Amino acid sequence: MSDLSKLKISEARDALRKGDVTSVALTEACLSAIEGANALNAFVHKTPDLALEQASAADTRIAGGAAPDLCGIPLGIKDLFCTKGVPSQAASRILQGFKPEYESTVTGQLFGAGAVMLGKLNMDEFAMGSSNETSTYGNAVNPWRRDNDETALTPGGSSGGSASAVAADLCLGATGTDTGGSIRQPAAFTGITGIKPTYGRCSRWGIVAFASSLDQAGPMTKDVRDAAIMLNTMCGHDPKDSTSADLPVPDFEAMLTGDIRGKKIGIPREYRMDGMPDEIEALWTQGREMLRDAGAEIVDISLPHTKYALPAYYVIAPAEASSNLARYDGVRYGHRATLSHGDGITEMYEKTRAEGFGPEVQRRVMVGTYVLSAGFYDAYYNRARKVRTLIKRDFENVFADGIDAILTPATPSAAFGLGEMSHADPVQMYLNDVFTVTVNLAGLPGVSVPAGLDRQGLPLGLQLIGRPWEEGDLLNTAYALEQAAGFVAKPGKWW
Numbered sequence: 069m070s071d072l073s074k075l076k077i078s079e080a081r082d083a084l085r086k087g088d089v090t091s092v093a094l095t096e097a098c099l100s101a102i103e104g105a106n107a108l109n110a111f112v113h114k115t116p117d118l119a120l121e122q123a124s125a126a127d128t129r130i131a132g133g134a135a136p137d138l139c140g141i142p143l144g145i146k147d148l149f150c151t152k153g154v155p156s157q158a159a160s161r162i163l164q165g166f167k168p169e170y171e172s173t174v175t176g177q178l179f180g181a182g183a184v185m186l187g188k189l190n191m192d193e194f195a196m197g198s199s200n201e202t203s204t205y206g207n208a209v210n211p212w213r214r215d216n217d218e219t220a221l222t223p224g225g226s227s228g229g230s231a232s233a234v235a236a237d238l239c240l241g242a243t244g245t246d247t248g249g250s251i252r253q254p255a256a257f258t259g260i261t262g263i264k265p266t267y268g269r270c271s272r273w274g275i276v277a278f279a280s281s282l283d284q285a286g287p288m289t290k291d292v293r294d295a296a297i298m299l300n301t302m303c304g305h306d307p308k309d310s311t312s313a314d315l316p317v318p319d320f321e322a323m324l325t326g327d328i329r330g331k332k333i334g335i336p337r338e339y340r341m342d343g344m345p346d347e348i349e350a351l352w353t354q355g356r357e358m359l360r361d362a363g364a365e366i367v368d369i370s371l372p373h374t375k376y377a378l379p380a381y382y383v384i385a386p387a388e389a390s391s392n393l394a395r396y397d398g399v400r401y402g403h404r405a406t407l408s409h410g411d412g413i414t415e416m417y418e419k420t421r422a423e424g425f426g427p428e429v430q431r432r433v434m435v436g437t438y439v440l441s442a443g444f445y446d447a448y449y450n451r452a453r454k455v456r457t458l459i460k461r462d463f464e465n466v467f468a469d470g471i472d473a474i475l476t477p478a479t480p481s482a483a484f485g486l487g488e489m490s491h492a493d494p495v496q497m498y499l500n501d502v503f504t505v506t507v508n509l510a511g512l513p514g515v516s517v518p519a520g521l522d523r524q525g526l527p528l529g530l531q532l533i534g535r536p537w538e539e540g541d542l543l544n545t546a547y548a549l550e551q552a553a554g555f556v557a558k559p560g561k562w563w
Contacts, residue, residue: 072097074237077141077294084130084140091123091130091140094240095184098142101238102186107563110223110233112147112205113155113188122184129182137297137321139182144233144242147188148195148226149175149285150274154185158276159203160193162424163402172274173306174243174285181301186239190229193426194393195247195278198500200228200254201486202428210258210483211236211559214524218562221483221526224254224500230288231258235559241289241298245275247282248381249504252516255288256478256529259518259557261295261550262288263543266536267511268313271306279388280311282381282508292517292547296320299539315537323540328548329363334471338374339503341480347522348477355475355519355530358552359545369471371462374506376455381505382498383439383452389429390436396424431494460510467535473545476503478516478529503531513539515546519553527557 072094075083083089099116119142126140150156150168157163171179179185190208192200199222200208208228210221212235223232227244231254234242244251246264255262263286270285277283287298300320306312335356340349360366398404398420405419425433439448466474480502489497507514513536516529530549534542 073101073240075240076290077138077240077297080141080240081137081297091126091184092120094140095119095123095142095186098186098239105236105238105563108209108211108232108236109206110190110208110229110236110238111144111187112190112229115154115185115187118154119184119186122179126182126184136181136301138178138301140184141240142184142186143178144186144189144230144239145175146227146230146243146245147191148245148276149243150276151175151185151188154188156188156276157204158194159191159205160424160426160429161204161403162396162420166402170274173271173308174275174302177301177304183301189233189242192226192228193429194276194389195226195245195250196389196428196432197225198249198253198497199486199489200225202426204426207486208232209486211563212258212483212526213560213562214526217524219485222257222486224257224483226250227254227288231255231260231262234258234260234288234290236563241287241294243285243302244288245283245285246508247278247385248508249501251286251288252504252514252529252531253479253500255516256518256527257483259527259555259559260288260290261292261515261517261546262286263295263299263515263539264507264513265299265303265539266513268311269513269537269539270302271304271309271312273306273308277392279385280392281388282385284508292543292550293321293324295515296324296543313537318540320540320543323544324547325544326548326551328359328545331364331472331545332367332470333359333364333545334367334369334466334474336369336371336374336474336476338371339476341502345481347528348480351520351528351530352475352477355549358549359475362548362552367471369466369474371466371506373455373458373462377459377506377509378498378502380452380455380459381501381509383448384456386432386436387440387449388436390433390440393429393433396421398424456509459506463510463512472535473542474533476531476533478503478531482522482524482526482528507533512536513542515542517546517549517553518555519549520555521557
């Protein structure tokens with residue numbers, strides 16, 4: 069069987085069970101693809117020896133029968149997940165040399181199910197960014213190119229390395245994390261599927277924290293079925309995480325019938341932004357028609373506090389980041405600055421953090437510290453928390469009125485060129501999250517599905533937002549949309 073790395077998780081699972089392929093062969097194909105794709109800078113810590121050891125164990129397990137769905141499947145792991153004995157830097161210089169002595173709950177569940185780790189994937193530093201340009205490893209690169217244009221494009225962020233690796237067939241699936249759109253936006257930019265589950269569905273234990281009330285892990289895969297398969301293993305209650313929900317995990321794959329007859333799909337009028345590109349508007353219209361043709365009822369809805377979502381998010385997220393990142397001080401682990409004679413503990417903190425944190429992380433820590441300070445706490449942070457409650461209530465009211473899912477664009481544009489936003493106001497970059505941050509503020513599940521190409525041949529995605537804890541129903545609606553859209557385009561290989 070040729071081109072093994074191009075298989076979907078579902079295809080590889082079935083081939084492994086039939087004995088048509090081994091996990092070792094699958095893993096070797098992915099490792100070969102990774103070695104030939106250094107130009108993408110997606111994998112930043114490769115683990116070939118560990119991968120082959122895990123693959124061999126998976127083959128033995130499969131031969132014994134009754135192996136889990138992910139047994140033998142080669143995956144990439146975002147550098148935000150702590151992996152025992154493997155560098156886990158969150159793409160930051162300040163964590164250089166850190167090798168955890170423990171495994172994150174999510175990766176532990178994946179490896180417990182027999183999944184194979186090919187290595188760690190590039191990302192924005194501490195997950196702060198929308199373009200994967202803040203990484204200490206350098207930029208991750210999108211495998212897609214504009215027609216007749218060699219400009220290197222962003223794969224999105226912060227899970228840019230994960231998106232690039234899956235889109236380029238370097239791995240069969242990857243883990244991502246989503247604080248304000250960091251799974252869904254890069255998935256849309258690279259033509260893959262990405263789901264952020266309900267807050268609390270996946271354990272956050274062992275995942276380097278950015279904003280603790282917003283962060284959520286999820287899978288990034290080649291299609292909706294693969295997302296369902298991977299999410300099944302990633303979910304589950306974890307007593308080590310106080311925000312982990314003690315709820316049963318249904319069989320998400322079994323819920324993929326494609327039957328959405330009678331479902332009510334909401335179209336929020338507030339997501340029709342000024343200056344929205346015609347192509348995004350047209351794709352959104354096509355998405356509505358596709359779901360209507362599949363038997364769903366399309367309903368116009370209002371989410372009136374949407375316009376306050378970005379300002380609220382960019383107060384709450386930096387505030388939580390400034391608290392979470394206070395622990396990186398050069399004392400216990402990671403980078404420590406070289407001190408001059410006479411320097412004390414304060415100088416060590418200052419120099420270490422100045423050297424260890426990149427400009428975007430420094431910006432957000434400073435903003436967060438400012439909004440939490442005594443004179444501004446009520447004016448900014450408390451007000452943002454109140455707005456967050458109103459945004460959550462908007463969704464609750466809509467779902468109470470019988471809406472099953474909400475359809476929106478995933479991003480305000482297709483992938484842009486690396487460096488094209490470097491001289492822009494930081495707020496321009498933050499606008500990439502305009503369609504996604506509400507989902508994190510409300511703790512809801514959201515999925516991005518590739519649905520078309522723009523006039524320059526770049527992928528565009530649509531987002532579906534679901535009811536809390538109903539990822540199975542959301543994935544089924546996404547499956548129906550995927551079937552109707554028929555997106556099969558792949559990037560032409562240039563790397």
